[in-house]
Every structure is written in C-alpha cells, then in structure tokens.
Amino acid sequence: MIRTLAAASLRRHPARTILAILGVAVAGALLLDMVMLGTGMRESFRRFLLVQGFQLRIAPKGTLPMDTEATINGASALLRTLRTNPDIIAITPVLGAQIHVLQGTRAITSFAVGIDESTEADYQLEAGTNVAAPDHIVGNAAFLTAMHVHRGDTVDVVTGFDPQLRTYVGRRRLVVVGRGRFFYTSAEQPVAAVPLATMQAMGGPERADRVSLVLARVRDSANADSAAAWVDRTIPRVSTISTDAAMRQVDERMGYFRQLAVILAAVSLIVGFLLVTTLVTVSVNERLGEIAVMRAIGVRRVHIVQQIVLEGVTLSLVGAVAGLGLGLVTAHFLNAILSDFPGLPATFHFFLFQPSAAARSLGLLVIAGILAGVYPAWRAASLPIAGTLRREAIA
Amino acid sequence: MTASDTRAAPQGDSLSTAPVVAVRDAHRDYRMGQEVVRALRGVSLEIAPGDYVAIVGPSGCGKSTLLNLLGVVDRPTEGQVLIQGRDVGAMRDREATSFRLRNIGFVFQRFYLMAMLSARENVELPMAEAGMSAAARIARARELLDYVGLGARERHRPGQLSGGEQQRVAIARALANRPGLLLADEPTGELDAHTGAEIIGLFRRLNEDGTTVVVVTHDGELAAAARRTIHMRDGQIIPPT
Numbered sequence: 001m002i003r004t005l006a007a008a009s010l011r012r013h014p015a016r017t018i019l020a021i022l023g024v025a026v027a028g029a030l031l032l033d034m035v036m037l038g039t040g041m042r043e044s045f046r047r048f049l050l051v052q053g054f055q056l057r058i059a060p061k062g063t064l065p066m067d068t069e070a071t072i073n074g075a076s077a078l079l080r081t082l083r084t085n086p087d088i089i090a091i092t093p094v095l096g097a098q099i100h101v102l103q104g105t106r107a108i109t110s111f112a113v114g115i116d117e118s119t120e121a122d123y124q125l126e127a128g129t130n131v132a133a134p135d136h137i138v139g140n141a142a143f144l145t146a147m148h149v150h151r152g153d154t155v156d157v158v159t160g161f162d163p164q165l166r167t168y169v170g171r172r173r174l175v176v177v178g179r180g181r182f183f184y185t186s187a188e189q190p191v192a193a194v195p196l197a198t199m200q201a202m203g204g205p206e207r208a209d210r211v212s213l214v215l216a217r218v219r220d221s222a223n224a225d226s227a228a229a230w231v232d233r234t235i236p237r238v239s240t241i242s243t244d245a246a247m248r249q250v251d252e253r254m255g256y257f258r259q260l261a262v263i264l265a266a267v268s269l270i271v272g273f274l275l276v277t278t279l280v281t282v283s284v285n286e287r288l289g290e291i292a293v294m295r296a297i298g299v300r301r302v303h304i305v306q307q308i309v310l311e312g313v314t315l316s317l318v319g320a321v322a323g324l325g326l327g328l329v330t331a332h333f334l335n336a337i338l339s340d341f342p343g344l345p346a347t348f349h350f351f352l353f354q355p356s357a358a359a360r361s362l363g364l365l366v367i368a369g370i371l372a373g374v375y376p377a378w379r380a381a382s383l384p385i386a387g388t389l390r391r392e393a394i395a
Numbered sequence: 396m397t398a399s400d401t402r403a404a405p406q407g408d409s410l411s412t413a414p415v416v417a418v419r420d421a422h423r424d425y426r427m428g429q430e431v432v433r434a435l436r437g438v439s440l441e442i443a444p445g446d447y448v449a450i451v452g453p454s455g456c457g458k459s460t461l462l463n464l465l466g467v468v469d470r471p472t473e474g475q476v477l478i479q480g481r482d483v484g485a486m487r488d489r490e491a492t493s494f495r496l497r498n499i500g501f502v503f504q505r506f507y508l509m510a511m512l513s514a515r516e517n518v519e520l521p522m523a524e525a526g527m528s529a530a531a532r533i534a535r536a537r538e539l540l541d542y543v544g545l546g547a548r549e550r551h552r553p554g555q556l557s558g559g560e561q562q563r564v565a566i567a568r569a570l571a572n573r574p575g576l577l578l579a580d581e582p583t584g585e586l587d588a589h590t591g592a593e594i595i596g597l598f599r600r601l602n603e604d605g606t607t608v609v610v611v612t613h614d615g616e617l618a619a620a621a622r623r624t625i626h627m628r629d630g631q632i633i634p635p636t
Contacts, residue, residue: 001516001523008511293507296468297568298496299524301488386469389503390459 002303006310009283020279021319027272028323028365031265033331033351035361038261040352045250048347049243051183052119054092054215055224058082058231058240065241066096066184071210072238078214081235087222092119093211095199099192101147102156102168110143110190112157114199114211123193127151128178134198137174140182143190149176157194159202170202187346214238265361272316272365276372280312284380289392292385301381308377309370316369320362328353413480415576415607416442416465421474423460423630434460436630437474442609444575447602449618450611452627458611459580461627465609466499466578467491479575496525500569502579506561508553514540514564515549521571532571539567543597559590566597570606577601579610583617595620 010017049057058078060070072078075093082091095114100107113122117131123138128151131138137155139147149155152175159170174194185191200207218227224242231240284291291304331351338350423435435457442448450458463469464476467483476484479498486494495501508517515536522532540546543563545556553561562582569577579598583591595617602608602622610617618624626633 001520004512004516005509008509012511289507290509293501293503294520295492296466296495296501297521297524298492298494298499298572299520300492303524384469386460386463389463389468392505 002307005307023275024319025322027268028320029327030268032327034261034265036351038258044349044352055218055243056216058214058238065213075211087227089219090217092116092215094213096212112192114196123180123182126179136177138178138180139192143192146190273368276312276369280373281376284376291380292388295385304381305377309373312369312373316366320365414441417477419475421471424472447608447622449621449624456627457630462611500574500577502569502582504581504584506565513550518567543567577608583614
C-alpha cells in the first residue's frame with residue numbers, strides 16, 4: 001500500500017513529476033560527466049600508456065619519451081643488457097624521425113617511426129600487412145590521404161635535404177603495405193612506420209645503432225618501479241620511467257583539474273538534493289491534511305515517512321537513470337569536441353565511462369534523494385493530528 | 396474469518412457491559428500566542444457499548460476537542476480518557492496509533508479520502524496498515540462497500556463520486572478494522588439535505604447492527620437519530636434538566 005500511495009502521489013501532478021525527473025536527470029548527467037572527466041582522463045592516460053602492455057619507457061638521459069629529437073647510442077648493446085634482466089620479458093626499440101615523401105617537385109613532411117617488425121608496439125593494423133621487409137611502410141589514414149597513396153603503391157621517402165649538394169639524403173623507395181591506427185599520435189597527424197633498420201640506415205651514420213625510445217614489458221609478478229631503477233643504475237645514459245611513476249606525475253599535474261571536477265560534481269549533487277527536497281516539501285505541504293487523516297485512521301508515522309521517502313527515491317532513481325543516458329550522450333559530444341584539440345593521440349579520451357564510477361555517482365544521487373525526503377516526511381508525520389486537521393478544516 | 400466476522404459492521408466489544416468510553420474530569424487547554432484557550436473544562440461522561448450518542452452545541456463549545464480526545468488524536472491537559480478500559484492519554488505515540496487503527500473508526504466532515512486511490516483502495520488502507528493480506532482486505536473492502544451501497548463503484552476515485560458517496564466510502568473505511576467505536580465529526584456538514592438523510596440512515600443502521608457511534612453535529616436530524624444527546628457549552632457538558 002505504501003508503494004501504491006507513493007505512486008498515486010507522483011501521478012497526482014504528472015507535469016511536476018516529469019519536470020522534477022528532468023531536473024534530477026540534468027543534475028545527474030552533470031554529475032556523471034564530471035565523474036567521467038575527473039576519473040576518466042587519468043584512466044584514459046593509464047590505458048594509453050599500457051595500450052600494448054609495456055610498463056617501462058627508456059629514453060635518452062634527462063628526456064621524456066619522444067619529447068625531443070635526442071637518441072640513445074649503442075642501441076644493440078642496450079638491448080642486450082636489458083635482456084639480461086629476467087623480469088624484463090619483452091623489449092621493442094623505436095626510432096622516431098621526420099621523413100619527407102617526394103611528390104613530383106615537392107616533398108610532404110610526415111613523422112615516422114622505425115620499429116621492431118616483430119612487435120606492433122606503436123600501432124594496430126587496420127588493413128593490409130605489417131612491415132616485414134626493409135622496403136615496407138605502413139601509414140595511418142591521414143598519411144595515406146596526405147600522400148595520395150593506397151596500399152600497394154610505392155613512395156619515394158627521404159630523411160633530409162643537403163643544401164650544399166642540393167640532394168635528398170637517405171632516399172628510399174618503399175611499398176605501402178598496410179594502414180594502421182597509431183596509438184601515440186593524433187588521428188589527423190600523418191604518421192608512418194618502417195622497419196627500424198631501414199630508418200637507421202636512412203638516417204646515415206648519425207642514426208646508426210641509435211634509438212629514440214625502448215619500450216619494455218615487465219613480468220606480472222615483478223615490480224615495474226624496481227625494474228626501472230635497475231635500468232637506470234645499469235645503463236646510466238638513459239632515463240627510465242614506469243607507468244606507475246608516469247601516473248604519479250599525472251596525478252600531481254592534474255590534481256587541480258580533478259579538484260575542479262569534484263567541486264562541479266558536488267554542486268550538481270547538491271542541486272539534485274535541493275531539487276528533490278523542494279519538490280517533496282511542496283508535495284508534503286499540500287498534503288498535510290491528508291497525512292493527518294492517515295495518522296488519525298491509524299497509519300504509523302514510519303509508514304508515512306517511508307511513503308514520502310519512496311516518492312523522493314523514485315524521483316531520484318528515475319532521474320538518475322535518465323541522467324545516465326543524458327550524461328553519456330553529452331559526454332560523447334564533449335569528448336568529440338575536446339578530442340579535436342590538435343596533437344592529442346587518437347586513443348586518448350577526456351570522458352571515459354567506467355561502470356563502477358557511474359554506479360557510485362548515480363548511487364550518491366539516489367542517496368541524496370532518500371535524504372531529501374526524510375526531513376519533510378518526518379516533519380509532516382510529526383505534526384499534531386488534531387491541530388493539523390483543525391487548521392485544514394479552517395483552510 | 397470467523398462466523399461473527401461475516402457481518403459488515405460488527406461492534407468490537409458489544410458483549411461487554413463496561414463502558415466503551417469513560418471520560419473523567421477532562422480538561423483541554425490550548426495556547427494561542429500569549430493566551431490560553433480552555434477548550435474543555437472538566438468534562439465527564441460514559442458511553443455504553445452499542446450506544447449512539449450525538450454531541451451538540453454552538454461552535455467553539457469544545458465538541459470537536461472532545462471528539463479528538465475520544466479518537467486518541469489529542470490528549471487531555473488534565474483528567475482521564477478511558478476507551479475500552481484503557482487510559483489513552485497515557486499512551487505513547489506508537490501505542491496510540493495502533494490503538495486508533497484497531498479500535499476507533501473516524502469519519503470526517505470533508506471525507507478526506509485519498510484522491511488518487513479508488514473507493515476500494517481507500518477502504519483497504521487501514522486494513523493494509525493492520526497487516527491484513529491483500530486477498531482478505533479486498534474481500535472485506537467489497538463487503539463494506541456493499542454494506543454502504545457502493546458495491547458497484549469500488550473502482551471509482553473520489554473525484555468520480557458525489558459527496559454522499561464519498562462520505563459512504565469514508566464510513567466504510569472507518570469500519571474496515573471492525574472498530575469498537577465509530578466517531579464522526581459533522582458527517583453531514585458538507586452534504587445536501589437528501590444526501591444527509593441517507594447518511595443519517597446509514598449511521599442508524601450501523602448502530603442497530605451493534606456499532607457504538609458518537610457524532611458531533613449541528614444537524615438536528617442527525618442528532619435526533621441518536622439514542623442520546625449530549626449538549627455542550629463553553630467547554631462543559633450541560634446537565635440534562
């Protein structure tokens with residue numbers, strides 16, 4: 001009967017009920033979006049770093065991975081040393097550099113990485129085949145579009161221009177064998193991958209046996225921070241950062257941003273709470289006579305409180321579910337807008353849906369709905385019956 | 396249900412000879428701002444099982460205040476109110492609520508039905524509160540609606556019923572848990588003469604079937620239908636001359 005009465009009460013003013021649900025839905029959507037933004041960027045960055053499961057990034061001493069054009073010399077020796085550590089179970093070297101694709105009299109510039117052919121560490125193949133021979137090249141969609149090439153076409157690629165001899169250096173004719181989605185660059189930036197040896201050879205003596213970065217995977221039972229410390233101790237010419245260390249830096253740098261998200265989430269929660277409180281209070285005040293009559297005919301105070309709280313919970317719950325949908329839609333559009341920011345990797349998302357975080361935030365909204373109903377319900381159920389009936393009769 | 400339960404409106408304690416109601420020197424004072432209003436000034440009365448009492452008097456004489464004390468929705472400032480032998484003024488809120496639910500039926504001037512519930516659901520409400528099963532309370536609600544002549548209108552909401560019909564639903568609701576005492580505050584006050592007469596007839600029938608009835612009224616015809624009339628003035632019962 002409590003459920004029947006609560007439902008009847010909500011049906012009594014359908015427009016008001018719908019507006020209340022919409023209000024809660026908007027507050028819930030904002031709450032969800034702020035939670036997705038606050039926790040999603042961090043999680044997205046973590047996934048971004050772990051996209052292929054490499055926990056260590058080994059860069060030239062004093063630099064961040066691929067942050068400068070600096071390279072590590074003695075790459076072969078470096079790789080041999082890394083393989084002596086039993087905790088390191090996979091390594092893949094990367095050499096990044098600018099390349100120029102010749103198109104008649106002009107050259108179109110692109111970024112390229114020389115990679116270990118056995119590991120898809122930098123991209124995921126979308127079509128065709130991986131680089132498996134010295135003259136193979138895989139590009140992303142932006143690269144293929146910018147160079148006006150398709151799979152199977154050949155391209156003339158150079159790594160530089162010698163102004164004295166007025167000739168291109170490091171020239172190679174390569175076959176486009178595949179299209180890939182590159183993890184660490186933006187979708188609109190042309191980028192390509194070639195075999196590491198090809199990239200080193202194109203760079204001439206300056207690039208021989210050099211790499212920009214080495215990615216390393218540590219066994220699950222090992223501590224990545226300890227492995228990173230071992231690398232730094234054993235190979236002084238490199239700086240190693242683990243994913244956990246990178247995440248700690250992210251946490252430090254994004255702290256203010258997360259605080260902002262928490263504040264906005266709290267504001268939306270308070271707005272939802274106040275909205276439900278207002279609606280329930282108005283509804284209860286309209287029904288003081290009815291509530292007094294229920295008390296007079298023997299309905300227990302706790303049952304009246306339960307009925308009114310159930311009304312608040314229903315508003316919050318339905319609003320929260322609607323807010324979930326609304327929040328996901330708005331997050332999708334906001335993410336699309338923010339992801340257009342130049343230079344952002346395609347795999348990076350500002351809003352990341354995490355079921356546990358969504359359940360927590362919307363659960364908070366429902367709890368707010370419960371609390372919103374308790375006070376007006378208890379106040380109404382505690383009014384003196386005779387006095388309330390007398391006032392209602394006079395009114 | 397037992398055989399005696401099959402009557403629609405049995406009186407809860409009709410075989411007992413002890414008074415259903417015993418009020419002893421009851422006072423009720425209200426504070427209105429700085430002023431103390433003495434609504435009842437030493438009222439004493441007894442109502443026997445199966446009695447039908449009308450309380451009459453001018454507005455403000457304390458009729459409704461007395462009815463509220465009998466209905467356990469208010470407490471005397473001084474004195475004692477015994478319903479079925481129990482001192483209801485000393486009851487805690489939870490106990491008083493449970494007592495009202497099982498022992499007292501209330502009928503109000505303005506019916507006060509739940510607008511979004513059907514006639515049957517309104518009658519079911521006290522039974523649901525008393526923990527009766529859905530099947531049992533539906534059967535009982537139908538029985539009561541038949542008793543008050545509204546068996547065919549159980550699905551109608553209050554807004555779809557006339558004033559007289561709403562009051563009959565309210566009476567059926569008041570009888571739901573087979574109370575020993577039925578209290579009515581101006582039950583014909585909102586009704587036209589013809590409909591009021593129907594309600595008067597219903598109260599008479601209820602009393603004939605064994606229900607102890609106390610009505611507060613300005614309606615001379617309703618008061619005349621009672622077995623006994625109590626006159627009040629200035630918070631006191633006027634002794635019969």
